[in-house]
Amino acid sequence: MTEALLSVRGLRSGYGPVEVLRGIDLDLHAGEIVALLGSNGAGxxxxxxxxxxxxxxxAGTVHFDGADITRAHYRDVVARGLIHVPEGRKIFPNLSVRENLELGSFTRARANRAVNLERVFALFPRLLERTGQHAGTLSGGEQQMLAIGRGLMAEPRLLILDEPSLGLSPLLVEELFGLIADLHRQGLAILLVEQNVAQSLAIAQRAYVLENGAIQFSGTSGELLATDRLRQAYLGV
Structure with a gap:
């Protein structure tokens, strides 16, 4: 198999005296959707x-496209094309939809801003309708569209989506996962970090299950769905 686009080995991390991650290994290749699953507080x-x-x-290492980014500055990570759409959206509520999107190309792909704006508006027509509206007045689903659109403005080589379905209605969750699948079909590599196991495994090629800061299961989506313990713990079947 070709070299992984993202390769994580022995990763340990935390806050102050608390160690949250305890030796994580994870690989993601170009063009893949890989799901990182786990309950709230898993890390x-x-x-x-x-x-x-x-x-x-x-401790440990993080390599992206062959380069060691373990100790890199976050701006350099963005400049390389690893783009993180954070949990809770983290939009700028007092800026307009357009201004939020334009900030996505502040570090990377600024020269292509106009073309990428058109692409985002084609993906999310509702954002085009609200281009001058303050982002804080959007619905939860529209804010999530804005957060993903802002990430796409940087022309990501890998898009990390952190709990994108959090707080959305079932109908919007269905729409969101359809969009993520469409982005993947266009060739974008995606790390989908979710509590929604069933929906994630439906579109991911492979998955890792994180519990208490360590990987407990990994494999193809089919292999994980066939694991009795995983189905009982996460799917209730």
Whole structure:
């Protein structure tokens, strides 16, 4: 198999005296959707923040496209094309939809801003309808569209989506996962970090299950769905 686009080995990370991640190994190849699954508090967001260089790793390595980014500055990580759409959306509520999107290309792909704006508006027509509206007045689903659109403005080589379905209605969740599948079909590599196991495994090629800061299961989506313990713990079947 070709070299992984993202390769994580022995990753340990945490906050102050608390170690959250305890030796994580994970690979993601170009063009893949890989799901990182786990309940609230399992360490998913800490993993995302450490890979994105927002939290400094205590041990282990993170390589992206062959380069060691374990100790890189987060701006350099973004410049390489590893783009993180954070949990809770983290939009700028007092800026317009357009201004939020334009900020996505501040570090990377600024020269293609106009073309990428057109692409985002084609994906999310509702954002085009609200281009001048303050982002804080959007619905939860529209804010999630805006957060993903902002990430796409940077022309990501890998898009990390942290709990994108959190707080959305079942109908919007269905729409969101359809969009993620469409982005994957266009060739985008995606790390989908979710509590929604069934929906994630329906679109991911492979998955890892994180519990208490360690990987407990990994394999293809089919293999994980065939694991009795996983089905009982996460799917209730």
């Amino acid at each position: 998913k967001t800490t993993f995302n923040q450490t890979v994105s260089a927002l939290v400094i790793a205590r």
